[in-house]
Amino acid sequence: xxxxxxxxxxxxxxxxxxxxxxxxxxxxxxxxxxxxxxxxxxxxxxxxxxxxxxxxxxxxxxxxxxxxxxxxxxxxxxxxxxxxxxxxxxxxxxxxxxxxxxxxxxxxxxxxxxxxxxxxxxxxxxxxxxxxxxxxxxxxxxxxxxxxxxxxxxxxxxxxxxxxxxxxxxxxxxxxxxxxxxxxxxxxxxxxxxxxxxxxxxxxxxxxxxxxxxxxxxxxxxxxxxxxxxxxxxxxxxxxxxxxxxxxxxxx
Ligand code: PGA
Numbered sequence: 001x002x003x004x005x006x007x008x009x010x011x012x013x014x015x016x017x018x019x020x021x022x023x024x025x026x027x028x029x030x031x032x033x034x035x036x037x038x039x040x041x042x043x044x045x046x047x048x049x050x051x052x053x054x055x056x057x058x059x060x061x062x063x064x065x066x067x068x069x070x071x072x073x074x075x076x077x078x079x080x081x082x083x084x085x086x087x088x089x090x091x092x093x094x095x096x097x098x099x100x101x102x103x104x105x106x107x108x109x110x111x112x113x114x115x116x117x118x119x120x121x122x123x124x125x126x127x128x129x130x131x132x133x134x135x136x137x138x139x140x141x142x143x144x145x146x147x148x149x150x151x152x153x154x155x156x157x158x159x160x161x162x163x164x165x166x167x168x169x170x171x172x173x174x175x176x177x178x179x180x181x182x183x184x185x186x187x188x189x190x191x192x193x194x195x196x197x198x199x200x201x202x203x204x205x206x207x208x209x210x211x212x213x214x215x216x217x218x219x220x221x222x223x224x225x226x227x228x229x230x231x232x233x234x235x236x237x238x239x240x241x242x243x244x245x246x247x248x249x250x251x252x
Contacts, residue, residue: 002208004037004224005164005231006248007125008238009065009093009212010044019047020054025241027055036251037231041238042093042125045079052088063091063125066099069112081113081120092117093233095127095151097170107150114151118159125164125233126152127212128191132171140169141190148194157199165209166233167191172213174235178223184211185226192228217246224250 014022023041030039040061043051052062068078084092094113099105105113110126117124128147130140144167152163167188172179188209196204211223212233223229231251237243 002206002230004251005040005208005210006035006037006244006251007040007042007061007063007091007093007164007166007210007231007233008244009042009096009233009235010047010238011065011098011235012044013239014044014047016047016050019043020050022239022241023047023051023060024054026244027060029241029245030059030248031056035248037248039248040091040125042091045084048084048087048089057088057090061091062087062089063093063122064089065093065096067092067094067113067117067122069109069116071116081116081122084117085120085122090121090123091125091164092122093125093127093166095147097127097129097168097173101170107147110151111154114155114163118155118162123162123164124152125166125210127166127168127233129168129170129173129213135169135171140187144187144191145194148191148198153198157203160195160199160203161206163207165191165195165207166212167209168212168233170213174214176214178214178216178219179211181219181222181226181229184223185228188226188228215247217243217250220247220250 042063064084067081128144130143208230215232216237
C-alpha cells in the first residue's frame with residue numbers, strides 16, 4: 001500500500017539555528033503524538049548534517065531540496081547526491097518548478113540528477129506541474145506527461161519504486177491560490193493512470209502522489225480525502241511547527 005506523506009520544503013528560509021530549533025520541535029511533538037502519515041522535512045544543504053543529529057528519522061525523515069547532476073569533481077558550489085546521503089538524509093526533492101524556472105533545469109539535467117540520487121540510495125520527491133498559461137490552454141495533462149517522460153520514465157520498475165511524485169501547479173505555489181480538491185484529484189488520477197500504463201497497475205497503486213501549492217491546515221483535510229492525493233509537499237506552511245503539524249493532523 002502506498003504511503004501517506006507530508007513533506008516540508010523549507011526553500012531558502014531560516015538560518016542554521018532556527019532550522020535546528022524547528023526540527024527539534026517537530027521531532028519532539030511528533031514523538032509524543034504519533035502521526036498517521038510519514039513526515040519528512042527537506043532543508044537547505046547547510047542544515048542537513050546538524051538537523052540529522054537532532055531528529056530521530058523514524059519520526060521525521062530528512063531530505064535535501066536539490067542535488068547536483070554530476071557525481072563529483074570540479075563543479076564549484078555544487079552538492080552531490082553522495083554528499084547529501086552522507087549527512088544522513090534519505091530524500092531529495094528534484095524538479096521543483098523554482099529549480100526548473102529560475103535555474104534552467106531541463107528534463108535532461110533532471111534525468112541525470114534522478115539517476116545519481118537513486119544510485120546513492122536517496123528517495124526522490126519528483127515535482128511536476130503546469131504554469132497558469134498551460135492550465136488556461138488546458139495543457140496540464142500534456143505537461144505533466146512530458147515531465148515524467150523526460151526525467152523518470154526511463155527508470156526500471158525497481159528504480160521507479162523510489163520515486164514519490166509531487167504534483168505542484170505553478171500557479172498555486174506560494175500564491176495562496178490552492179487548486180481545488182477536484183482539480184487536484186482529476187490530474188493526480190491522470191498521473192496515476194500514466195504511471196500504470198508505463199509500469200503497471202501494481203506499481204501505480206503503490207506510488208505516493210503528493211499535492212503541493214498553498215496547502216495549509218485549513219485545506220489539507222479536503223485535499224487528502226481524495227483517493228489519488230497521498231499527502232502534501234508544503235512550502236510556506238512548513239516553516240512554523242504549528243502550521244506544519246496542523247497539516248500532518250489532517251490525516252487523523
Ligand atoms: P507553498 O510551496 O506551499 O508555499 O505554495 C509548495 C512548494 O513549492 O513545494
